[in-house]
Amino acid sequence: MAVYTEEEVAKHSKEGDLWCIIDGRVYDLSKFAGLHPGGENVLFAESVAGKDATNVFYGLHRAEVLQRPQYARLQIGTLQGAESVIKVPAPGDLSRVPYGEPTWLSSGFHSPYYTDRHRKFQTAVRTFFEEVVKPEAIKCEENGKRISQEVVDKMSEVNMIAMRLGPGKHLQGRTLLNGTVTPEEFDYFHELIINTELARFGGRGFVDGILAGAVIGLPPVMNFGSPELKARVIPEVLSGKKYLALAITEAFAGSDVSGLQTTAVRDGDFWVVTGTKKWITNGMFADYFTTGCKTETGFTVLLIERNDSLSTKAIKTSYSPTAGTAYVTFDKLRVPIGNTLGEVGNGMSVILSNFNxxxxxxxxxxxxxxxxxxxxxxxxxxxxxxxxxxxxxxxxxxxxxxxxxxxxxxxxxxxxxxxxxxxxxxxxxxxxxxxxxxxxxxxxxxxxxxxxxxxxxxxxxxxxxxxxxxxxxxxxxxxxxxxxxxxxxxxxxxxxxxxxxxxxxxxxxxxx
Ligand SMILES: Cc1cc2nc3c(=O)[nH]c(=O)nc-3n(C[C@H](O)[C@H](O)[C@H](O)COP(=O)(O)OP(=O)(O)OC[C@H]3O[C@@H](n4cnc5c(N)ncnc54)[C@H](O)[C@@H]3O)c2cc1C
Missing domain, CATH: 1.20.140.10 (Butyryl-CoA Dehydrogenase, subunit A, domain 3)
Known part of the structure; x- marks a missing residue:
């Protein structure tokens, strides 16, 4: 790339011939000026045209703007004797801003909780999320679409969905993030690291859209489902082939779970479920719903599979629709008795044990x-x-x-x-x-x-x-x-x- 002096850059400061310097790089803005979203006048300002506009630029724009192809290609050279000093972190990099990372990741600090294996895992998780998930997170947060199957498949390839369910038997025999951690050593700090990394992209809707429903709704199946149900449903959900949501809240009952009005009435080998659920995360695309129901002998939890008797309607909230927040209706939906989670009438303990x-x-x-x-x-x-x-x-x-x-x-x-x-x-x-x-x-x-x-x-x-x-x-x-x-x-x-x-x-x- 060509190298210019400040004097050479200064000669280009008029309409049709406009250069400036940003962070040691020389940009030709001649053709771009008319397209500048803030109007071309700001580019002809004394502090920009033919000058080092680094401070003006960073006072108004995020560093990643210059990485976008349409702006990156405006660079025509570098400034003689100058170096780019502003660093945009590469995937996996730690922040160098004080308090930008927890103490255990800050150079020269110590922690009683984490080992070097956790540090290695953290690097691998951050790299994975930044390379595979971040572009999707930014896109979905904005366009409101659900996470793509392609990204879900990539997550399941490294067993990311399984790891999000925490330590336990479900990890046995799996290769976790290409072997960065073994199923035996995986602990809650590993899971904490995953939860931390997935929430770093500045979009709250996507934090729930990235299959939070399964994280909160699958444990009752894992802990209270029949062996047959577990053998079928757990692999489907952990491989990202099927989606699951937790459906407890209703318009009638939120904090007070005992006020639920969705009923499940026994009919031979089936429950017949009638009622509604409100604000169900991932409900718009879930195949399974871990559902709290009122039964004759109290509160019971059932795993309900989507069929024609179940309908979902999007609820508009103040975060992105990528979370798939749904209003769910069960219309005399027949659920096999084998889909009961835990004992009939003992649903409260199933749900309470899940809350922590x-x-x-x-x-x-x-x-x-x-x-x-x-x-x-x-x-x-x-x-x-x-x-x-x-x-x-x-x-x-x-x-x-x-x-x-x-x-x-x-x-x-x-x-x-x-x-x-x-x-x-x-x-x-x-x-x-x-x-x-x-x-x-x-x-x-x-x-x-x-x-x-x-x-x-x-x-x-x-x-x-x-x-x-x-x-x-x-x-x-x-x-x-x-x-x-x-x-x-x-x-x-x-x-x-x-x-x-x-x-x-x-x-x-x-x-x-
Ligand atoms: C976007 C979104 C996603 C959600 N996802 C799910 C999901 O996936 N699955 C699911 O089952 N539910 C889900 N919920 C429901 C959520 O868990 C409930 O909204 C929450 O538990 C509160 O219930 P509520 O909104 O009915 O409020 P209410 O219970 O009506 O309470 C109203 C207010 O009164 C206060 N209050 C209630 N009782 C007391 C008390 N005893 N003492 C002091 N204050 C009290 C509460 O703090 C609350 O602020 C979701 C909700 C939202 C908004």
């Missing part, structure tokens, strides 16, 4: 998204000039950054502690000991999320309210942080659960 993992997963993804927002704010506050100085020179802005960082670090430390408990407890112990702490943790992290969203909005100003461009990640997070407050148990209900569980364990003789 769902709430823990949501805490992982929520925290990951929050950390990305903190990183965006640190970058923006450093590069945005106001009143002649970077935003970071304002104490009020530094105060907001301090609060955001503190919330994320507090949540991360709590999450890692809980994950360590999960690694060292049986499933029964987890159910009895961790429901309260996980409820409190989820509530805290969700509440922190809305506070982070508010602070980030102030830091980004108008760009936080603009769907594309500089503030797009913050805009998405601000619009969708409430999903973490409501899904898998609302913030207040979770906080209350945590305290109620603690009250149960209060010694009767404890006094001040």
């Amino acid at each position: 993992h769902e709430r823990w997963m949501l805490t992982c993804t929520a925290l990951s998204a929050q950390r990305v927002v903190v990183e965006e704010c640190l970058k923006w506050a450093t590069q945005r000039m106001v009143f002649g100085k970077p935003l970071t020179s304002q104490a009020v802005i530094r105060g907001k950054l301090a609060a955001m960082i503190s919330r994320v670090e507090a949540g991360q430390n709590w999450l890692e502690n809980v994950t360590h408990q999960m690694n060292n407890m049986s499933y029964a112990e987890m159910s009895s000991k961790l429901a309260g702490p996980i409820g409190l943790m989820k509530s805290f992290v969700a509440k922190s999320g809305t506070e982070i969203a508010n602070d980030a909005t102030q830091i980004f100003g108008g760009r936080a309210l603009t769907v594309t461009g500089m503030g797009k990640v913050v805009e998405n997070y601000k619009r969708t942080s409430a999903f973490d407050q409501i899904l898998a148990g609302s913030e207040d209900v979770m906080a209350d659960l945590g305290v109620r569980q603690a009250m149960k364990k209060m010694p009767s003789n404890a006094r001040l």
